[in-house]
Amino acid sequence: MGLEEKLPSGFLLSTVEKLAGAARKSSMFPATFGLACCAIEMMTTGAGRYDLARFGMEVFRGSPRQADLMIVAGRVSQKMAPVLRQVYDQMPNPKWVISMGVCASTGGMFNNYAIVQGVDHVVPVDIYLPGCPPRPEMLMDAILKLHEQILHSKLGVNQEEAARAAEEAAMKAVPTIEVKGLLR
Numbered sequence: 001m002g003l004e005e006k007l008p009s010g011f012l013l014s015t016v017e018k019l020a021g022a023a024r025k026s027s028m029f030p031a032t033f034g035l036a037c038c039a040i041e042m043m044t045t046g047a048g049r050y051d052l053a054r055f056g057m058e059v060f061r062g063s064p065r066q067a068d069l070m071i072v073a074g075r076v077s078q079k080m081a082p083v084l085r086q087v088y089d090q091m092p093n094p095k096w097v098i099s100m101g102v103c104a105s106t107g108g109m110f111n112n113y114a115i116v117q118g119v120d121h122v123v124p125v126d127i128y129l130p131g132c133p134p135r136p137e138m139l140m141d142a143i144l145k146l147h148e149q150i151l152h153s154k155l156g157v158n159q160e161e162a163a164r165a166a167e168e169a170a171m172k173a174v175p176t177i178e179v180k181g182l183l184r
Contacts, residue, residue, distance in 0.1 A: 017155050024068075024094070025147040026056045031067030031091065033084065036074025038101035038133045045136040055143060064090040069146070070123070071139075075103035076116040088123045094159065096150070098142055099125045102132045124163075124170045 034042055046052050046060055061067040064087045076084060088095070099119050102108045105128045107117035116122060126149060129142045154162055 017153070018151070020155055021151040021153055024153075025150040028055070028057050028069045028096075028143075028147075028150075029059065029061050029067045030057055030069040030071050031064050031087065032060045032062070032073075033070055033087065034073045035076060035080065036101070036103060038073035038104065041133045041136055042071055042073045042100060042139060045139045050136045050140060052140070052143070055140075055147070057143070064088070065092065067091055068094060069096045069098065071098045071100050072104045072119045072123075072125075073100040075101075075108060075110055076119050076122065077114055078116060081116050081122045084119070085122050094153070094163075096126045096146055097123050098127045098129060098139075098146065100129045100139060100142075101134055102130055105130065108132065120170055120173070124167045 032039070032042065034040075044050065046057075052058065057069075064070075068091060070088060070091065072084065088097070097119075099105045103110065103115070104119045105125075107115050111117070119125060127142045127146050129138055131138055153159060
């Protein structure tokens with residue numbers, strides 16, 4: 001015998017955070033940051049066959065001031081990193097980042113001085129999308145996983161604290177070039 005049973009039919013109970021999360025996830029505007037071959041797959045995802053419009057992402061925005069999702073597709077050079085950060089800083093809050101492809105996520109096969117070894121050294125990343133190049137279905141799956149994160153995100157002061165903690169943790173992380181694993 002709960003509150004739901006005492007209300008007349010047609011009433012919806014929720015929290016403001018859940019309603020705001022549902023509105024945000026259904027109206028995301030991605031900013032394109034296509035740097036290499038992964039950008040072709042990102043463009044394909046927006047085409048008619050895969051149709052991102054089903055998820056409220058009909059138009060890729062050319063201006064960072066109109067976007068709240070940055071999809072970094074491809075390798076990021078050292079010269080492009082400050083530009084990437086500037087575009088990220090120009091985006092309004094709340095903002096999210098998907099690192100698309102192994103080159104954007106870890107530097108890929110380009111382990112040299114000219115390529116940033118993971119875009120998470122430049123901007124905080126919410127979703128990492130593996131593959132070389134990742135298929136459009138994989139990008140759509142990453143977007144749906146990001147929708148789940150957005151749906152359960154906090155608002156107000158709680159959101160600012162969570163974002164600050166996430167960025168601090170990302171900046172304290174060990175660079176991928178220093179990680180010891182099976183190949184090193």
